[in-house]
Amino acid sequence: MSRVRRVALVSALCVGSLLAPVGPAGAVGNGVDPTVVVVREPVGGQPVSDWKLAGRASASGVQVAPQWVLTTRHAPGQVGGTFTNAYGTAKIDSVTSCAGTSCDLSLSHLAVALPAPAYPNLLDNGLPRGDSQLAGSVLAVGMGGGKLTAAWTTPSGGPTLSTMVNTPVAISGDSGGPVFYHRPGDTTGHLFGLMTYGSAGVLGGVPQFSADAKAFVTGVAGSAVRWTTFDQLGPRPTVPTAITDFTATATQTTVRMTWNPVPTATAYTAALINPSDPADRKLLRTNGTTATFTVVAGVRWAAFVLPENANGQAFVPAGMDSDGTTITYRYPRYVAAGPPPSPVRDVVVSSTQNGFRVNWVRGPGAVEDVNDTEIRLCPSSDIQCVTTVFRVSTQAAGLDFTVPGITYADRFTMALTDRNPSGSARQVAVPVTYLPQLPPAAIRSVSAKLTDTKITFSYDQRGDDPGSLVPLGLYRHHATPDVYRVTFVDLQGRKRTLPTVEPATQQTFDVVLATARLTPGRYDFTFTPYSWNWGEGKPTTLSVPVGTPGDYTVAAELPPTPVITSAFPLTWTQPAPTAGQAAVDSYILVESVSGQAYELPADARTFDVVSTHLQQSQQWSVIAANISRGQSLPTTAPYIDVPGD
Numbered sequence: 001m002s003r004v005r006r007v008a009l010v011s012a013l014c015v016g017s018l019l020a021p022v023g024p025a026g027a028v029g030n031g032v033d034p035t036v037v038v039v040r041e042p043v044g045g046q047p048v049s050d051w052k053l054a055g056r057a058s059a060s061g062v063q064v065a066p067q068w069v070l071t072t073r074h075a076p077g078q079v080g081g082t083f084t085n086a087y088g089t090a091k092i093d094s095v096t097s098c099a100g101t102s103c104d105l106s107l108s109h110l111a112v113a114l115p116a117p118a119y120p121n122l123l124d125n126g127l128p129r130g131d132s133q134l135a136g137s138v139l140a141v142g143m144g145g146g147k148l149t150a151a152w153t154t155p156s157g158g159p160t161l162s163t164m165v166n167t168p169v170a171i172s173g174d175s176g177g178p179v180f181y182h183r184p185g186d187t188t189g190h191l192f193g194l195m196t197y198g199s200a201g202v203l204g205g206v207p208q209f210s211a212d213a214k215a216f217v218t219g220v221a222g223s224a225v226r227w228t229t230f231d232q233l234g235p236r237p238t239v240p241t242a243i244t245d246f247t248a249t250a251t252q253t254t255v256r257m258t259w260n261p262v263p264t265a266t267a268y269t270a271a272l273i274n275p276s277d278p279a280d281r282k283l284l285r286t287n288g289t290t291a292t293f294t295v296v297a298g299v300r301w302a303a304f305v306l307p308e309n310a311n312g313q314a315f316v317p318a319g320m321d322s323d324g325t326t327i328t329y330r331y332p333r334y335v336a337a338g339p340p341p342s343p344v345r346d347v348v349v350s351s352t353q354n355g356f357r358v359n360w361v362r363g364p365g366a367v368e369d370v371n372d373t374e375i376r377l378c379p380s381s382d383i384q385c386v387t388t389v390f391r392v393s394t395q396a397a398g399l400d401f402t403v404p405g406i407t408y409a410d411r412f413t414m415a416l417t418d419r420n421p422s423g424s425a426r427q428v429a430v431p432v433t434y435l436p437q438l439p440p441a442a443i444r445s446v447s448a449k450l451t452d453t454k455i456t457f458s459y460d461q462r463g464d465d466p467g468s469l470v471p472l473g474l475y476r477h478h479a480t481p482d483v484y485r486v487t488f489v490d491l492q493g494r495k496r497t498l499p500t501v502e503p504a505t506q507q508t509f510d511v512v513l514a515t516a517r518l519t520p521g522r523y524d525f526t527f528t529p530y531s532w533n534w535g536e537g538k539p540t541t542l543s544v545p546v547g548t549p550g551d552y553t554v555a556a557e558l559p560p561t562p563v564i565t566s567a568f569p570l571t572w573t574q575p576a577p578t579a580g581q582a583a584v585d586s587y588i589l590v591e592s593v594s595g596q597a598y599e600l601p602a603d604a605r606t607f608d609v610v611s612t613h614l615q616q617s618q619q620w621s622v623i624a625a626n627i628s629r630g631q632s633l634p635t636t637a638p639y640i641d642v643p644g645d
Helices: 211-224
Strands: 054-056 060-065 068-071 082-085 088-097 106-110 137-142 149-153 178-182 190-194 247-250 254-258 267-274 277-286 290-294 300-309 320-323 326-329 334-336 345-351 355-361 372-379 390-394 398-402 411-420 428-433 445-450 454-460 483-489 495-497 508-512 521-531 540-546 550-555 563-567 570-573 586-591 597-601 620-626
Touching: 060 082, 060 137, 060 190, 060 211, 068 211, 106 211, 247 334, 254 300, 267 290, 277 290, 345 411, 345 428, 355 411, 390 398, 445 521, 445 540, 540 550, 570 620
Parallel strands: none
Antiparallel strands: 054 060, 054 082, 060 068, 068 106, 082 088, 088 106, 137 149, 137 178, 178 190, 247 254, 254 290, 267 277, 267 300, 300 334, 320 326, 345 355, 355 398, 372 390, 372 411, 411 428, 445 454, 445 550, 454 508, 483 495, 483 521, 521 540, 563 570, 586 597, 586 620
């Protein structure tokens, strides 16, 4: 059995550690000494006495009949030893342990009866502990460290306002300590399990009585121990659920919460909790449906409203997650007091595989995890973005999102509105066009300078002309590569990989022959462009004869560059592709002053620049394009002046 240490305040023991007896430590962590502080049932406020049935055998135990004490199998009573509780002390004359795999129980028989006035019913199959509305209270009692201590928790183990700071935890020596369920206002508890393992909030380490457990207890103690079921206790009592869908408004110094009434509620407690310190809180109990708090500007708060009825108050809408030995409270909503948000700025939008990526900068005073930006897509003609075709919100200042049914060249108005509980900023709208890209085109050319000791690689990474990133008919823009993946085949036919090349920072790179273990012979080096967003492009392979110093180069299979013969009218000729060049699928014409682009068929050789109705100076570039391979370098004509209509 492993030693389990005591932990501080809102820390918890790792689930799975048996609560065997060890040296002195306080009992049930964050509990009270019931011999000093009167233990009162939380709803009715009446004193309870079932804690008196708990006592010490070897660790903890509970008297369940005049001469029977129930403990755990891993920390049982000892024959010849004693059991002591508030009703006296008796010698243990026999000990029987359960053999079932789901039954960590042991029964100690007392030589003489202890005169307790009443004994608890044992709950067959226990409580419906997944029910977060089940009303009532759970009392855990243990002898950890030799001193009896008791603490209240909820039937689900979730926190209440009173246990958020001082969460009860089972500690060393609590093994066998009883856990009683009290219906609202009921001073009589019903035993539904024993503390067995260290656990955040106690209940995670309390196995409920299984069929094996009932068979064991009945087989040993017979009818001396009474059983009942949860349903036999009466109608299921419930408390309301916490309210998290309230409306919150804030100024620089106040937070006002407004909620809808709950039909069964007799009162409400509105709460603002500091997520980093649950002891830092603001509570307001009211019979109405509003609450206003004075707060410090810019501070984040977790917020909720707890209705209450005759069965008690709603439980805190937070689970307890155990990470190592620390309890983390998770809340459904943050509310901030502070100035209204200002409009977002520096909006940058790009296309992704099936939607958009948008990044922006929030204004001064925006609070992390509090400000929320709504992103809306509307038809491109709706410049105010009133008729929404898609909507999404995020607390981050950037988002990738999918747009159902989106197709190439779809145009939208994208509107961003930053919000917090103080209000909403002015909407910022930008026009966007969905222009998905192809994987990167091949490197235009790769060169290798070979010496006796190393290979220096350089490359021409110019890809598609930026002016062609516009809606076109046939052609799709190839993405810019983020990295080049470089491989080669050694003389044994094995494929080997070199470090990734980043074209933004590496215009050349060296391969040291000795380091790469390159002996004389011919090696094929392959450069594959890769985009994190658009995938892997077409590779380019350069053959290098190690052992023969010199310069080597290879060009990608791109169309030959057009030759402009006249700027006005714009005409050009097209060289025939060589064996290492691609055919022309179309021509892309880009006007540098206006940014307009046009796509012409492969047999075109002239373009009427007057038809564009651009009454200004113009400068046109002609690009030969192959749909799968990429573009030639642009040929740019001189500036021309186009007369007006």
